[in-house]
Amino acid sequence: MLIYTLKRLLQAIPTLLIVITISFFLMRVAPGGPFDGERQLPPEIEANLMAAYHLDEPLPMQYLRYMGNLLQGDFGPSFKYKDFSVTELIMQGFPVSLEIGGLAILLALIIGLPLGIAAAIKRNSTVDYLVMGTALTGIAVPNFVIAPIFALVFGVLLGWLPAGGWNGGALPNLVLPVVALSIQQIAYIARMMRASMIEVLGSHFIRTARAKGLNEGEVIWRHAIRPALLPVMSYLGPAIAGIITGSVVIEQIFGIPGIGRYFVQGALNRDYTLVMGTVVFYGVLIVLMNLIVDLLYSALDPQIRYDD
Amino acid sequence: MHEFHYRAGRRRRLWLPLLLGTLAFANTALAATLSIGIQGEPASLDTARIGGTTWENDVLGDLFEGLVTLDPAGEYIPGAASRWDISDDGTVYTFKLRDDANWSDGEPVVAKDFVLAFQRLFDPANGAVYASLFYPIRGAEAHTKGEQDAPELGVEAVDAKTLKITLNQPTPYFPTLLAHIAASPVPSHLIEQFGNDWTQMDHIATNGAFAPTSWTSHDHIAARKNPEFHDADDVALDGVDYYPVEDRSAGLQRFRAGGLDIVRDFSPDRYQWLQENLPGAVHLAPQLANYYFALNQRDGHPTADKRVREALNLAIRRDVIADKIMGGVVSPAGGFVPGGVSHYDAQTMPGLDRTMDKRVAEARSLLADAGYGPDHPLELTLRYSTTEANKRIAVALAAMWQPLGVETQLINAEGAVHYAELANGNFDVGRGSWVADFDDASNFLGILQSDSPKNYGGYRSQAFDELMAKASRETDIAARQQLLQQAERQALSDYAVAPIYVDVSRNLVNPGLEGWENNALNRHLSRWLSLAQGN
Numbered sequence: 150m151l152i153y154t155l156k157r158l159l160q161a162i163p164t165l166l167i168v169i170t171i172s173f174f175l176m177r178v179a180p181g182g183p184f185d186g187e188r189q190l191p192p193e194i195e196a197n198l199m200a201a202y203h204l205d206e207p208l209p210m211q212y213l214r215y216m217g218n219l220l221q222g223d224f225g226p227s228f229k230y231k232d233f234s235v236t237e238l239i240m241q242g243f244p245v246s247l248e249i250g251g252l253a254i255l256l257a258l259i260i261g262l263p264l265g266i267a268a269a270i271k272r273n274s275t276v277d278y279l280v281m282g283t284a285l286t287g288i289a290v291p292n293f294v295i296a297p298i299f300a301l302v303f304g305v306l307l308g309w310l311p312a313g314g315w316n317g318g319a320l321p322n323l324v325l326p327v328v329a330l331s332i333q334q335i336a337y338i339a340r341m342m343r344a345s346m347i348e349v350l351g352s353h354f355i356r357t358a359r360a361k362g363l364n365e366g367e368v369i370w371r372h373a374i375r376p377a378l379l380p381v382m383s384y385l386g387p388a389i390a391g392i393i394t395g396s397v398v399i400e401q402i403f404g405i406p407g408i409g410r411y412f413v414q415g416a417l418n419r420d421y422t423l424v425m426g427t428v429v430f431y432g433v434l435i436v437l438m439n440l441i442v443d444l445l446y447s448a449l450d451p452q453i454r455y456d457d
Numbered sequence: 458m459h460e461f462h463y464r465a466g467r468r469r470r471l472w473l474p475l476l477l478g479t480l481a482f483a484n485t486a487l488a489a490t491l492s493i494g495i496q497g498e499p500a501s502l503d504t505a506r507i508g509g510t511t512w513e514n515d516v517l518g519d520l521f522e523g524l525v526t527l528d529p530a531g532e533y534i535p536g537a538a539s540r541w542d543i544s545d546d547g548t549v550y551t552f553k554l555r556d557d558a559n560w561s562d563g564e565p566v567v568a569k570d571f572v573l574a575f576q577r578l579f580d581p582a583n584g585a586v587y588a589s590l591f592y593p594i595r596g597a598e599a600h601t602k603g604e605q606d607a608p609e610l611g612v613e614a615v616d617a618k619t620l621k622i623t624l625n626q627p628t629p630y631f632p633t634l635l636a637h638i639a640a641s642p643v644p645s646h647l648i649e650q651f652g653n654d655w656t657q658m659d660h661i662a663t664n665g666a667f668a669p670t671s672w673t674s675h676d677h678i679a680a681r682k683n684p685e686f687h688d689a690d691d692v693a694l695d696g697v698d699y700y701p702v703e704d705r706s707a708g709l710q711r712f713r714a715g716g717l718d719i720v721r722d723f724s725p726d727r728y729q730w731l732q733e734n735l736p737g738a739v740h741l742a743p744q745l746a747n748y749y750f751a752l753n754q755r756d757g758h759p760t761a762d763k764r765v766r767e768a769l770n771l772a773i774r775r776d777v778i779a780d781k782i783m784g785g786v787v788s789p790a791g792g793f794v795p796g797g798v799s800h801y802d803a804q805t806m807p808g809l810d811r812t813m814d815k816r817v818a819e820a821r822s823l824l825a826d827a828g829y830g831p832d833h834p835l836e837l838t839l840r841y842s843t844t845e846a847n848k849r850i851a852v853a854l855a856a857m858w859q860p861l862g863v864e865t866q867l868i869n870a871e872g873a874v875h876y877a878e879l880a881n882g883n884f885d886v887g888r889g890s891w892v893a894d895f896d897d898a899s900n901f902l903g904i905l906q907s908d909s910p911k912n913y914g915g916y917r918s919q920a921f922d923e924l925m926a927k928a929s930r931e932t933d934i935a936a937r938q939q940l941l942q943q944a945e946r947q948a949l950s951d952y953a954v955a956p957i958y959v960d961v962s963r964n965l966v967n968p969g970l971e972g973w974e975n976n977a978l979n980r981h982l983s984r985w986l987s988l989a990q991g992n
Contacts, residue, residue: 181873
């Protein structure tokens with residue numbers, strides 16, 4: 150298993166290199182630069198700025214400089230948030246996104262899995278239709294609709310919870326963003342769990358288990374749930390990586406200082422180093438999460454072994 | 458955070474935090490802390506490295522005090538300087554710094570702090586965006602350009618509390634420039650020790666009414682009252698928290714829920730609703746800011762023809778845009794310099810005083826003269842940066858020009874792309890706007906000078922440039938006003954741009970806040986504000 154893990158990690162290096170290289174050049178191909186804005190600068194000041202950030206060098210040179218710094222773990226300075234380095238921005242924002250995203254996934258699992266299982270067991274019953282209908286609604290209504298409605302209803306009209314702000318991560322400030330972020334995930338997980346549960350319940354080993362005279366509860370708890378979790382697991386890898394790197398919509402609407410907005414704002418501001426920093430960070434996370442999922446697979450399914 | 462409940466009742470607010478069993482709203486201890494929703498994240502607290510956004514004024518204006526500062530009404534008053542003398546030829550300013558001006562770490566504010574601030578502003582290595590604002594200072598331009606034979610910079614410390622600034626030529630509005638945040642001093646004793654890291658929270662000291670204590674990017678900047686500030690006794694607030702709120706509707710909701718005392722902008726669409734629902738909180742005031750369309754006068758563009766520019770201008774129904782599209786919050790503009798600028802009378806483009814029918818008829822005949830007609834329609838590309846309001850105005854313009862037989866192609870792009878395309882001259886008609894850096898007409902008219910990087914349309918008029926140059930040398934305020942007005946009339950009679958409206962500042966202010974005065978610069982220093990008890 151250790152060898153397998155190491156192998157996977159080594160394989161990730163060329164993948165990341167390609168991602169970084171493509172992102173680096175794509176970013177530069179985009180029209181407009183980091184210093185284009187309503188306040189068009191005199192040419193001499195723009196030149197000073199370009200020189201300060203080495204943007205006056207030929208592109209391949211900039212690329213080599215960037216890669217060199219990256220190897221030393223230096224993401225460079227942000228062009229737009231000059232009192233912070235990109236590393237500082239990510240280190241400040243990531244724990245926040247991790248907390249919100251982690252809680253949202255946890256909530257989604259706690260609610261989504263039982264719902265999916267219940268719907269599968271009571272297939273084509275009222276429970277099933279109710280759960281799946283609600284789930285479909287959850288998938289169909291996007292974040293940018295749910296979040297402002299939550300803020301309006303619970304923050305303004307009822308006044309139960311803050312309409313926004315982080316407040317150091319105080320519980321009342323967490324509730325609305327976490328719930329808003331988890332709704333879609335609950336829906337996805339419930340649907341996925343239902344489908345795979347139905348498949349597992351129709352398989353031979355379940356029939357064998359029933360034939361052995363096990364009661365239905367034991368069949369489900371001891372034999373069906375574990376294999377049924379596998380598709381959910383493989384969905385969770387990239388989903389977790391996506392959700393803990395923040396949601397720009399949720400962060401902007403609730404004023405959460407996570408890193409989700411850096412993806413969008415960095416790109417809009419042409420803050421090259423910030424965009425690259427988030428891309429590298431996200432890339433590494435995806436690779437790691439997928440690896441963890443694959444390792445967990447073997448724990449859930451005895452047929453999967455990585456040692457050979 | 459100050460507890461302010463606009464509509465939500467206090468009782469309803471109390472039980473839930475208890476239910477949740479957590480700390481929650483245990484904020485009452487910080488009774489006099491103001492929470493301001495600013496429109497974005499400042500780029501830096503270092504005046505040489507700020508990004509040039511309006512919200513940086515909100516934060517740095519509270520943290521630092523320049524030689525000149527602003528009163529609640531936005532009038533210029535002495536700041537860190539107690540008084541100054543101007544030489545007879547108007548080129549040498551000698552500032553006496555206040556004896557009681559101190560940094561928040563207790564060190565005195567000295568002349569050297571200003572000298573270093575200007576040196577850093579003009580140091581090419583810092584790429585300071587506001588450097589060109591201070592080009593009236595002798596040697597400033599040459600230093601910024603990194604010229605080898607640059608003359609000595611005209612900013613020197615005569616003694617610890619005396620600062621001398623020498624200008625290239627008399628500049629009557631120079632003191633107003635000094636109230637700009639980029640003219641704030643820097644703590645030279647900290648820069649000697651920490652270099653560019655002096656703005657880090659464990660190093661920084663400021664000389665304004667407030668000093669920062671923490672900054673979490675995109676969460677908030679917390680500042681506490683600076684006990685060393687010379688007027689600290691009259692500063693009512695214990696602290697100010699600045700929350701970057703980019704999403705305007707999110708800002709409104711947080712204001713309504715009581716989380717913010719001031720929100721520095723709201724969508725014009727919400728004006729009517731706000732008037733009905735939060736009448737005491739809505740503050741709308743004319744601002745020194747314009748909204749216009751640049752007309753590309755470079756060769757090969759139809760708008761290079763003055764007749765086309767005149768026709769397009771005549772056919773724009775500015776009152777319709779102001780009233781119907783912008784909800785009546787802005788006022789239509791017939792000139793480029795907005796009304797309200799000191800020592801200046803607003804000018805109007807010739808021909809706009811006629812009835813709309815006559816204007817449209819005139820526009821038709823102008824286009825016919827220019828060779829456009831049913832067989833050869835005028836085709837224009839109109840560029841705007843992507844916002845809902847810009848889009849509606851662009852669509853309205855296209856509709857207003859359509860009866861003239863003009864076919865307008867609308868192209869929208871995000872801000873960075875839009876302004877890059879304008880700078881490259883890739884447009885016929887392009888949306889622009891300007892918010893004054895300081896209260897003087899030259900700050901607007903300078904945009905239309907041939908060599909201005911913001912002159913997107915490439916307007917070139919020798920007459921205009923000469924009038925501007927003459928005005929910049931004129932020391933008599935009345936004579937200078939005449940020259941500047943004459944220059945604008947020249948540009949307007951050339952139909953150099955298509956002005957649309959004079960913008961307004963839109964603020965939401967907790968009615969329990971005292972000391973707020975609407976002003977044309979839309980600058981509001983927190984040192985003048987106080988929170989009434991019980992709000």
